[in-house]
Amino acid sequence: MRIHIHFIVICLLAWQTGLAQTSYSIKVPMERELWHGNIDKQQKKINQLNNQGKISADTTISLHVMDALTRGVDELQNQIELDSTLNSNSKIKYLRSIDFLLQGYLANVNRRDFPASLAPALIKAFDECMSLDKQRKSFAPVIDANHYGVAKILVDALSKYLNDNPGMAGARIMLMRKYLTMHPDQIMPELVKNPNAYFADSLIKVALSYDVGRVYDYAQANNALGSRIRHHSDSAVQLVARIATSKSGQLYFPFLDNLMRNKITLEAIDSVKGNDLSYFKLLVKTRIEYVQRSLPPYNDTANQMQALTEMMSRKAREYFIREINALHSVANPNVRFRRLDGLTAQELYYLAVLGEDEIYTSSYVNGVYPRIFQRMANPRSDSLIMSVHGDYFRKFIKMAAGYNELDDFLNRMDKQNAETMMKAFVIGLEKPRKTNDLEDAVDVADSYSSIMDKNKELAAFILNEVNVSYTKNVQENNKRGQVIYNLLRILFESADTTKKVDLSALLGIPSIYGKDYNNLTDDSGRVVQQVFFYGDDDKDGQNSYINFMAMFRGRPGWRIDERRPEWVTITSTKGKPVVIFANKPLYGEDDPDDKAQNKLIEYLQERNLTPSVVVHRGHSYHLQTTLRKLPASARIVVLGSCGGYNNLNEVLTACPDAHIISSKQVGTKTVNEPIIQAINDRLLVGKNIDWISMWRELKTKKFATGDAKEKFDDYIPPYKNLGAIFIKAYRKAMGE
Structure with missing residues (x-):
């Protein structure tokens, strides 16, 4: 009452x-x-x-x-x-x-x-x-x-x-x-408007603890706030300002946390920064220290860890991987892989996982992977993972599976440890990371098909662990975990080709098995395509362009217009209307490729021409440029290069409904051109794209045996691109 x-x-x-x-x-x-x-x-x-x-x-x-x-x-x-x-x-x-x-x-x-x-x-x-x-x-x-x-x-x-x-x-x-x-994230943008505020010095220190990178950027500016930062009384602010105004600032920046803790000096970095090998070694040593600090009992996140990782990746690709890739035709391994001399097992490990998007199959299988264990006194793979504190271990396992080295990797440790390692590979995916939130889950998804093909017993073990983790997340009412493990369960069960599984229906996403012809045409009934080419000093891009043009030049049913200096237009004269725009590969100062591509994009936009098929042709280090320029209208994207998480994520962010054809290594014209030809053959007769039948036809008629088969097997069709399917389904399930 x-x-x-x-x-x-x-x-x-x-x-x-x-x-x-x-x-x-x-x-x-x-x-x-x-x-x-x-x-x-x-x-x-x-x-x-x-x-x-x-x-x-x-x-x-x-x-x-x-x-x-x-x-x-x-x-x-x-x-x-x-x-x-x-x-x-x-x-x-x-x-x-x-x-x-x-x-x-x-x-x-x-x-x-x-x-x-x-x-x-x-x-x-x-x-x-x-x-x-x-x-x-x-x-x-x-x-x-x-x-x-x-x-x-x-x-x-x-x-x-x-x-x-x-x-x-x-x-x-x-x-x-x-x-x-x-709101410390707004300190620097606001202080630049009022640099003489009496409390500016105290807030600069707050900003430094919140975002060193932003203070670094403002310290470079030739304005009142930049001057105030450079003349600050705090030693940590002074250090950041000194680095920011140095010509070698970008080389110092990855070590900022250790510099601020007085664990390294600028002079020590100066002694190695001019030598790519020595500098990379210092980067790896620092990364391993930082990772160890991030684990219990320290639980300490180092400042500018991302900057360190990005510099490691850049040096791995530019100095090591591109060199051994470029020498792929050299038979003598001592010549081809000379640049790897002097690297430890841990350094080779990071070379592999941070160079995933560019490393060739032969560079990995014949060069980096075997040398990792050759450089170890006791070549145990569990010891290798422990020596880097488990950093990127899912990425390394995914790559080993993709390049058919996983059995070798697991056989280099005790059976019980191998079981523990693969269990760790699967569990804990529901815990979000600060960056690349889904990367670990996508790596697990991407690896399963390769594991299923080679080791069905291990695949069954992984599927069982996925089911256990799903049940655990249901009991804990963890929505993210439930979605991740339910998707993995569905994807892995579908990998069993003896079962007929309609992934599109189960996951609630558009069909992954093909594209309707009408979904690829614009308002005028045309299929518009855009091809990105790049000029290179090794003439690779120019040769790729010549080979591409040979598919149409002098062939009945196609007309070529090369009058514009920046791009070529290829138009069908028989069958359904297909228009292909390809920028010409231009090499020289001031990045003429970029200018040509931008002019072509501007031309397409002015005339309301919306490409539904986009093809990337060129070295994988050009891929980021293509990804930045992807039109939202793209429905089929042929990367012809590694389909790692970052690339897949960027494609699907720009083009959520895209079907992605990617490769485990850098693309080759001997595979790219038959795929493009097969797509165009269907478009010219107004036929829907059926990936399963098209892939089967290519495999039996074009890539049945030998080297051609091996290269084609590196390509992943949309219906088998589990990483891309996982990202689409996760976003759908989470309402993103």
């Missing part, structure tokens, strides 16, 4: 508060009725908001809010009218400020930093500010004493009619400081 009475009392109070309007204890002169009326209008709007339940679902909070904004505001109005020390203009000034105060509350209520519950504090603070202003005293202390949300609404309201208060300038500075303390 007591509970019921309590509830009725609350309801009555809420009802009475909802009805409350301004009740004046004195008659308001006509000259100020308008301003009181404006306040009443704002109160009615707030009351309507409250009646709609938009102030707060908590009855206690809404009662306090409505009491402050009705009774509290009414009292302020009465107080102003009864104050004999104020003339009419002064009273109007305060009344209009209350009007703006309520408008500010309405405009911001329940936005970030503006909880509805701040209303009582807001009205109290306004009363204090008004009292101080009457005495011509600064109201800045009131701003300083209140939460940012209160202070922001107050300053905005008071600046309309109380801008002459001696505390207004200080109040604005205090407000900015409050905001930046709450």
Whole structure:
């Protein structure tokens, strides 16, 4: 009974508060009725908001809010009218400020930093500010004493009619400081507008602890804030400024955390930065230290870990991988892989996992992988993984599976350890990482087909662990984990070719088995294609272009227009309309390829030509340029190079419905051209693209035996691209 009475009392109070309007204890002169009326209008709007339940679902909070904004505001109005020390203009000034105060509350209520519950504090603070202003005293202390949300609404309201208060300038500075303390990511963009603020030095230190990279960027600027950073008294800020203004800043930056901890000196980095081998060794040594620190009991994330990783990847690709790839035709392994001399097992390990997108099959199988174990005194693979503290171990296992080295990898450790390793490979995928959130799960998905082909017993073990992890996440009500493991379960069960599984239906995504012809045509009934070529100093791109053009030059049914210096247009003259635009591979200064591609893109956009088929032709280090320029209209994307997580993710971000053909290694014209030819043959007769039948036909007629078969087997058709399918299905399931 007591509970019921309590509830009725609350309801009555809420009802009475909802009805409350301004009740004046004195008659308001006509000259100020308008301003009181404006306040009443704002109160009615707030009351309507409250009646709609938009102030707060908590009855206690809404009662306090409505009491402050009705009774509290009414009292302020009465107080102003009864104050004999104020003339009419002064009273109007305060009344209009209350009007703006309520408008500010309405405009911001329940936005970030503006909880509805701040209303009582807001009205109290306004009363204090008004009292101080009457005495011509600064109201800045009131701003300083209140939460940012209160202070922001107050300053905005008071600046309309109380801008002459001696505390207004200080109040604005205090407000900015409050905001930046709450939002350190905005410190540098705001300080550049006000670099001489008295608290700038203290906030620069806050920004340094939040985002060193941003302080580094601003320290380079030739402006007042850049100067203030460079002349800062703090030793850590001075170090960042010194690095930022150094010609070798980008080479120092990956070691910033150790530099700030005095674990390494600039002089030590100077001694190796001019030698790619020595510099890469230092990068790997530092990465292993940082990874160890990130594990229990330290649980410490090193500053600029991403910068370190990106520099490692860049050096791995540019200095080592591209060299051994370029020498792929050299028979003598001592010549081809000479650049790997001097690298330890751990350094070769990082070379493989960070160079995944570019390393050739032969470079991995004949060069990097065997040398890892040759460089170990005791060539155990579990010892290798332990020596790098498990860093990128899923990536390494995925690559070993993809290049048919997984059995060798697992046989290099005890059977029990191998079982533990593969269990660790599968479990824990529900835990999000700070970057590349799905990369581990995609690596697991990508590896399964290769494992299934070579080791069905291991595949069954992995599937069982997936089911165990799914059950665990269901019990813990972890939605992310449930989605990840349910998708993996479905994908892995579908890999058993003895079972007929319709993945599209099970995953709720568009068909992965083919593309309807009508889905590839534009509004005019044409299929528009765009091909990205790149000029290279080794003439590889130019030769690729020549071979591509030979598919159409002098062939019946095609017309070629080469009049433009930047691109060529290839148009079908028989069958269904197909138009192919390909930029010419141009080599020289100022990146003429980029300019040619941009002009072609501009041309296509001006004429509303939307490519549904996009082909990347060129070295894999050009791939990022193609990915940045992918049209959202693309429905088929032929990468012809590694389909690692980052590449798949970028394609599907730009073109969510794209079917991706990718390769385990850099593409080859001997495979690319028959695939493109097969696609065009179907388009010319208006036929739907059926990947399963097309792939079967290519395999039996074009790539049946020998070297051609081996190269074709490296290509992954859309219906077998488990990484891409996983990303699509995950986004669908999570509503992304």
